[in-house]
Amino acid sequence: MKKERNFHTYRGYEIIRQENILLTPSMEDYLEMIYRTCKNNGYVRITSLAEQLNVQAPSATKTVQKLTEMGYLIYEKYGIIQLTKKGEEIGCFLLRRHQIVETFLKNIGVESELLKQTEMIEHHLTQDTIENINLLNTFFIEHPEILDKFLEYKQIEREKYDDMI
Numbered sequence: 010m011k012k013e014r015n016f017h018t019y020r021g022y023e024i025i026r027q028e029n030i031l032l033t034p035s036m037e038d039y040l041e042m043i044y045r046t047c048k049n050n051g052y053v054r055i056t057s058l059a060e061q062l063n064v065q066a067p068s069a070t071k072t073v074q075k076l077t078e079m080g081y082l083i084y085e086k087y088g089i090i091q092l093t094k095k096g097e098e099i100g101c102f103l104l105r106r107h108q109i110v111e112t113f114l115k116n117i118g119v120e121s122e123l124l125k126q127t128e129m130i131e132h133h134l135t136q137d138t139i140e141n142i143n144l145l146n147t148f149f150i151e152h153p154e155i156l157d158k159f160l161e162y163k164q165i166e167r168e169k170y171d172d173m174i
Contacts, residue, residue, distance in 0.1 A: 031079065034132035037103050038062065039072050040081060043090060044100025052089040106131055109143045116149050116156060118163055 032040070042061050046053040059069040070086075077084045081096035092100055111127045119126060134142075149156040 032099075036072060036076060037132060038128070039069075039076060040096060040100045041103040041107060043082065043092060044097065044104055047090075047092050047097075047100075052091050054089055058090065106134075106139050109139055109146060110134070112146045113142045116146060118160055 039058070039062065042058060043053055046057070046061070055066055055069050055073065058073070059066045062069065073082060073084050073090055076082045076096070080093055081099060083091045083093060107127060110131045111123065114123055114126055114130075
């Protein structure tokens with residue numbers, strides 16, 4: 010039996026994705042940053058979190074309260090923010106996903122706005138895609154000569170393009 014494929018617009022896929030998850034990309038960014046900070050300090054404060062994410066403290070408070078309601082954080086007004094077990098698990102996953110995407114972009118030679126590009130991409134990839142990118146990153150570590158060949162190829166193609174302009 011042939012499997013039917015249903016195509017959607019980008020927005021359609023985004024709506025389907027949102028229906029299947031509870032965390033928005035912004036919430037994921039908060040959890041990732043809280044995880045990064047708590048890994049070193051055990052806790053974080055709203056003012057510090059807001060500074061790290063370049064947002065206003067009231068915005069950070071609102072999101073932290075929502076994440077607390079969802080069971081990811083322990084937070085009392087004007088107190089410290091800590092991760093629950095559930096928050097720690099998702100934070101670890103989010104940091105790993107970020108590192109995988111960032112490593113991939115570095116491997117293919119992305120230099121311009123690396124952090125911005127990583128942030129924009131990471132929220133829109135499936136777990137399967139992340140795992141395949143991770144395999145490719147590992148492959149490049151085990152076979153650096155192949156990555157070198159790609160980078161040489163990329164340079165040659167760029168030079169061809171520059172010559173055409």
